[in-house]
Amino acid sequence: MIEKLKHRSIWLTEPVQDPNYAESAAELLRNVRGVLHVKVDKSDHLLVSYNVREITLQIIEELLTEFGYKLRTSLFCRAIRTLCYYIEDIECTNSKHDQADCTRDAFITRYLRRPHGCRDHRSEYLRRNL
Secondary structure, X not given: OOOOEEEEEEEEOOOOOOOOHHHHHHHHHHOOOOEEEEEEEEOOEEEEEEEOOOOOHHHHHHHHHHOOOOEOOOHHHHHHHXXXXXXXXXXXXXXXXXXXXXXXXXXXXXXXXXXXXXXXXXXXXXXXXX
């Protein structure tokens, strides 16, 4: 399987009571299949590298929220998050179709529909009996 690597930022809301909030979230993500590298940039910022063919940003963020981590909900973060979800969804659906197969099928279809060579347009009965 060809790897399709993505490098994304995940912004968390920083809780007052836990100083190692981002580090514990990073530790959780390091054990997830498809996540290749997780780095804590700031106390509320994670840098994540992952293979989009195995896991998407939406799944990663749903996993974090399921374990009680809260994501930043500013307008900018929500817009970037939605855009990333959309792009990865398109990439995952397009990766199911091989470009070479699609091109080959298009040429075969075109060849079969196109009139070529010497064709006898008479009916089968006339061809056999003449």
